[in-house]
Amino acid sequence: MKMKTWFERAIFLSWYCSRGDCKFCYMSTQKSKIKNPRLAKRKKESIFAEAAICKACGWRVEFLSGGYESYDIGELVEITKEIFKITGQKQWLNIGVLKQEELKKFKPYIEGVCGAVECVNPKLHDKLCPSKPISEIISMFKICDEFGLKKSMTIIIGLGETEKDIPLLIDFIRKHKIDKITFYALNPHEGTIFKKGPQTGYYLKWISGTRKAFPKLHIVAGSWVDRLEEIPELLKAGATSITKFPSIKLFSTKFARQIEEGAEKAGRDFSGTMTRLPKIDISRFDEKTGQKIKQYLKQMSKNS
Numbered sequence: 001m002k003m004k005t006w007f008e009r010a011i012f013l014s015w016y017c018s019r020g021d022c023k024f025c026y027m028s029t030q031k032s033k034i035k036n037p038r039l040a041k042r043k044k045e046s047i048f049a050e051a052a053i054c055k056a057c058g059w060r061v062e063f064l065s066g067g068y069e070s071y072d073i074g075e076l077v078e079i080t081k082e083i084f085k086i087t088g089q090k091q092w093l094n095i096g097v098l099k100q101e102e103l104k105k106f107k108p109y110i111e112g113v114c115g116a117v118e119c120v121n122p123k124l125h126d127k128l129c130p131s132k133p134i135s136e137i138i139s140m141f142k143i144c145d146e147f148g149l150k151k152s153m154t155i156i157i158g159l160g161e162t163e164k165d166i167p168l169l170i171d172f173i174r175k176h177k178i179d180k181i182t183f184y185a186l187n188p189h190e191g192t193i194f195k196k197g198p199q200t201g202y203y204l205k206w207i208s209g210t211r212k213a214f215p216k217l218h219i220v221a222g223s224w225v226d227r228l229e230e231i232p233e234l235l236k237a238g239a240t241s242i243t244k245f246p247s248i249k250l251f252s253t254k255f256a257r258q259i260e261e262g263a264e265k266a267g268r269d270f271s272g273t274m275t276r277l278p279k280i281d282i283s284r285f286d287e288k289t290g291q292k293i294k295q296y297l298k299q300m301s302k303n304s
C-alpha cells in the first residue's frame with residue numbers, strides 16, 4: 001500500500017507582532033506601519049470560513065498562527081474552540097510563547113504548541129531574532145510536558161546556517177522530544193535583508209538528515225509557488241506532508257496540480273484535493289461565515 005501524504009495549511013490570525021524584529025519576517029516590515037495592533041487582525045468569519053474550506057478539501061490545519069500580542073487570550077481561546085468544532089481536529093498553536101495559565105485555557109481544544117525556533121545555531125539565532133530568545137520557547141515546552149501537550153517547532157533554511165548545524169537540530173529535537181517539525185525554505189520578503197532562498201539540494205539535506213535521525217517524526221516541508229518542482233524530492237527526502245502554498249488563491253491551477261502530481265511522482269497517495277471544488281453545507285454556519293465561505297468558493301471556482 002502507498003504511503004499517504006497531504007497538504008497542511010496554516011491559518012493566519014493577524015499581521016501584527018509586538019516583537020516584530022526578526023530579520024526575515026514579513027511582520028517586521030509591517031510593525032512601524034500599524035498604528036493600532038487590535039485592528040491588524042482578521043475578521044472571525046474569514047478565519048472560520050477558511051477552517052471550513054480546509055476541512056472540506058481534506059487539508060489539515062497546520063497551526064493557528066499570529067504575532068505576539070495581537071489578540072487577547074480570551075478571544076484566541078474562543079477562536080481556537082470554534083476552529084476545533086469546525087474541523088473536528090484539535091489544533092496546534094503558533095502564536096508566540098504562552099504562559100502556564102494561558103496554555104491551560106487552550107488545553108481542551110489543542111493537540112500541541114509550536115515553538116517558532118527558526119534557527120538552531122545559537123549565535124545566528126540571537127542576531128536574527130533579538131527579541132525572541134530560544135530559552136522562552138524551551139520554558140513553554142516544559143509546560144507542555146506538564147500538561148501532556150505535544151510540541152512542534154518551525155525552522156527556516158537559508159538564513160545563513162550551514163550543514164554543520166544539522167546535528168544541532170537533531171540534538172534539539174531529541175532533547176526537547178519534539179513531535180512535529182515544519183521546515184521552510186526561506187522565501188525572502190521585500191524590505192528584509194534577505195534576497196534569495198536556499199538551493200533545493202541544501203534544503204533537502206536538512207530534511208533527509210532529520211528523517212534519518214527520526215524515522216517516525218512528523219515532518220512538514222514548505223514549498224512556495226516558485227519551488228514546486230521540488231515536491232517529489234521533498235517527499236522522497238522524508239517529508240510527511242507539504243505546506244506553504246496559497247491553496248485557496250491558486251486552487252485548481254497548474255501549480256495546485258503540481259502538488260498532486262508531485263505526490264504521485266514520489267509514490268505517495270495524496271489525501272484531500274487541491275483541484276476539485278468541495279461542496280459545503282453553509283446552513284451549518286452563521287450568516288457572516290456562510291457568506292465568506294461562498295466568497296472563498298467563488299474564488300476557488302475561477303480556475304476549476
Ligand code: SF4
Nearest residue numbers: 017020021022025067
Ligand atoms: S516573533 Fe514571529 S511574528 Fe514576530 S517578528 Fe519574529 S518571526 Fe515574525
